[in-house]
Amino acid sequence: MEKKTFTFDEIKQKLVNYCVYQDRCHYEVEQKMREFLLIDEAKEEIMLYLLKENFLNEERFTRSYIRGKFYIKHWGKNKIKMNLKQKQISERLISSCFDEIFEEDYTNTIRKIFEDYYAKQSGLKEYQKKTKTIKYLMSKGFEYEKIINIFD
Incomplete structure (x- = not known):
C-alpha cells in the first residue's frame, strides 16, 4: 500500500x-x-x-490532563505524575499544576472509593477487606499516607 x-x-x-x-x-x-x-x-x-499560535501549550496540557485524570478517571497524584513523566513533562511543571485538584475533593474521592470498594468485599475478615482496599487505592495512584489518614 x-x-x-x-x-x-x-x-x-x-x-x-x-x-x-x-x-x-x-x-x-x-x-x-x-x-x-x-x-x-x-x-x-x-x-x-x-x-x-498557542495551539501547543505544555502548562495548559498538564493542567487539563491532571483535571481529567482526577475528576473523571479518579486517579491519584502518583499515577497522574507517573503518566505525565512518561510524556516528558517536567517534575517542576507537574508539581506547580497540582493545584488543579482541590485538597477537599482529593480526600473525599479517596474516602468514597474506599467506602465503595470496601463494601464490595465479601467473605473476608475485616483486616483483609481493609488491606485489599488500601492496595486498590494505591494501584489507582493514591498515596498511602493520605489513605491511612481517612481512618484517623
Whole structure:
C-alpha cells in the first residue's frame, strides 16, 4: 500500500487540527510528526508555529490532563505524575499544576472509593477487606499516607 504524501502546509494543518481536538504536549506532537517524513527544519518550524499560535501549550496540557485524570478517571497524584513523566513533562511543571485538584475533593474521592470498594468485599475478615482496599487505592495512584489518614 502506498503512503499518501502531503505538502508541508497540509502536514502543518493536520498537526494544528491534532492540537485543537484536545490539548497535547510536545512529546505527543513529536510522536505524531513521525507519521510524516519531515526534515528537522520542517519539524522545528511546525513546532514553533504551534507554540507561537498557542495551539501547543505544555502548562495548559498538564493542567487539563491532571483535571481529567482526577475528576473523571479518579486517579491519584502518583499515577497522574507517573503518566505525565512518561510524556516528558517536567517534575517542576507537574508539581506547580497540582493545584488543579482541590485538597477537599482529593480526600473525599479517596474516602468514597474506599467506602465503595470496601463494601464490595465479601467473605473476608475485616483486616483483609481493609488491606485489599488500601492496595486498590494505591494501584489507582493514591498515596498511602493520605489513605491511612481517612481512618484517623
